[in-house]
Amino acid sequence: MLEQIKETAAWIKAHTQMRPHTAIILGTGLGHLAEEIEIVDEFAYKDIPNFPVSTVEGHSGKLIFGRLGDKNVMALQGRFHYYEGYNMKQVTFPVRVMYELGIKTLFVSNAAGGMNPDFKIGDLMLITDHINFMPEHPLHGPNFPTGPRFPDMHEVYDHKLLDMARSIAKEKGIRTVEGVYLATQGPTYETPAEYKMYHTFGADAVGMSTVPEVIVAHHCGIRTFGISIITDLGIEGQIVEVSHEEVQRAANAVQPLMAEIFREMVHRID
Template structure:
């Protein structure tokens, strides 16, 4: 079955479960999924029940799709995402983004837990993603292009909406949250990077790095969606000062940062036109 028909089947299934027509999509990264618990009048669907959806295998990813209302906006939120390093294809990793678009989503808010490369950052900071480096070694658009999704060669001159970035900056000021800004480097993982690799990324212009987000943003742009990206800095990844790191440490800092993150994203949703 074609990817287009798979997406249509997933959309048809979701529409049998809810009358909500979402306008905003949320992808909630490691340790940040509790924002979905604040969605009002929710319809909650396990990924495993949705046709052709992959299943989250990473700790900290609940593996549920939640539809409802948040800050007066109709939303669909992913509590947990999929990663290339889990063994899924890039088409599977980005499948939910295509489903969101065909459900009616025009704006995608993508979040993640990341390592900070910029020396001015610290664990617990939130970073507004201004641009990214795709260092995964692949691209989710490789293969036959489905014109119903978007053009063969999509423009990437503004992968993260400048207008939405301005909204985020104003929202952060309104709720008293310091918001860093920078370039996010997307890598494949699952191994953390070596000191030499981190120094390379810094020299390439990266301020933070992680193992997600970039594929989803490419597909969102392919389908004509406006994107806002917010990264939670869970650890410092300075090549010259690198210390051993575990996923548990990443999750701990993400949990500690969660109240600030939730406050900011809710205000951004409130302030969106």
């Protein structure tokens, strides 16, 4: 796997002159942030050696290099999920490649079901912590030399980046909430009993991604910041049937606000 990571990073370096320090992973319904990026180079996942291919509707499947405001960025327009049949090494492969490319800060986004009774559809939840409910751990197996065998996890989501996001949201009058994100394998949405159980565990939102990527980024020493868009509610008495199309619509409706926070944060990063 290490040889494949280095091979992929070498291919990318040979095909773009850009060397950004910031990367963004754009999840379900959130790929439109790519429209904010002045694209210099873009590559379809299928054309990149060793790269998985995104199979989920709403995930374009492109690796983008360009300018977001006054900063160079790398963006994954579409991510990979365990429920697609990939193993965790494949799901987190792009993050390992990011490390080889010199990425220092990673922004992640996702669509999630809200379980906190104070949440409403369309809320932007700043992720303060997570619960890993995936059946396979992304660091299982021989330890990669990017980090220790037993990584400390007390601050997976960078506190300074969280403070920056809070300040920006307040300045711009954007409503944000905060909470713990729980990751399951999917692809089914949760039953009412599962929503109740996860909230009892201490989770405020639940989804099917993000945590494996964040764990590997943390293992690599990459600072991480994440936002969940609350696209449906798993609150007792408010649970209704949900579809992937509805999740996409809810995410698209609030995407400009998330894009504004991301854009300003990228601008302010040293």
